[in-house]
Amino acid sequence: MMSTGWFTALTHLLFYLNLWRYTLLQALVDMAGNNRPFSEWVQLENFNCPAARCPSKKPFTWVCARDGNYTYMNALGRMKCSTNAHNGNIISWTWNCGDDFHNGEYLAADLEGFTFALSQAVQLMGKMGSAWVANLITELGKQYGH
Ligand SMILES: [Zn+2]
Numbered sequence: 001m002m003s004t005g006w007f008t009a010l011t012h013l014l015f016y017l018n019l020w021r022y023t024l025l026q027a028l029v030d031m032a033g034n035n036r037p038f039s040e041w042v043q044l045e046n047f048n049c050p051a052a053r054c055p056s057k058k059p060f061t062w063v064c065a066r067d068g069n070y071t072y073m074n075a076l077g078r079m080k081c082s083t084n085a086h087n088g089n090i091i092s093w094t095w096n097c098g099d100d101f102h103n104g105e106y107l108a109a110d111l112e113g114f115t116f117a118l119s120q121a122v123q124l125m126g127k128m129g130s131a132w133v134a135n136l137i138t139e140l141g142k143q144y145g146h
């Protein structure tokens with residue numbers, strides 16, 4: 001029969017193992033990018049059309065209208081294409097998802113459209129982290145004058 005002391009020691013061991021596992025998990029989450037710098041770029045893939053009032057609810061991989069390169073954004077509210085030949089604030093960027101709503105035209109995003117698209121981009125938010133997303137929303141608020 002095991003003594004109480006043995007149980008106590010075992011409980012402590014399990015406690016420290018769990019603690020260690022928890023710390024390791026936190027480290028892995030951080031390494032997975034849960035706390036990315038605001039200036040870090042993320043590619044816009046699986047991202048809904050943020051154009052004002054566009055009814056499309058499909059996610060797209062976005063490319064630059066001028067050269068077809070992939071597009072990126074950061075939490076400072078900036079957009080760019082992969083060569084950085086074209087860049088600007090999110091408010092100045094235009095979007096065309098191909099939906100009939102656009103009538104072939106590139107349209108600006110509004111705050112509502114962009115924050116909705118962002119709210120659907122679960123993978124992106126997980127990758128960049130909550131602080132990154134919160135800062136992006138603050139920057140959008142500044143750009144759109146709210
Ligand atoms: Zn470009």
Ligand SMILES: [Zn+2]
Pocket residue numbers: 049050051054055056095096097098099101102
């Ligand atoms: Zn659209």
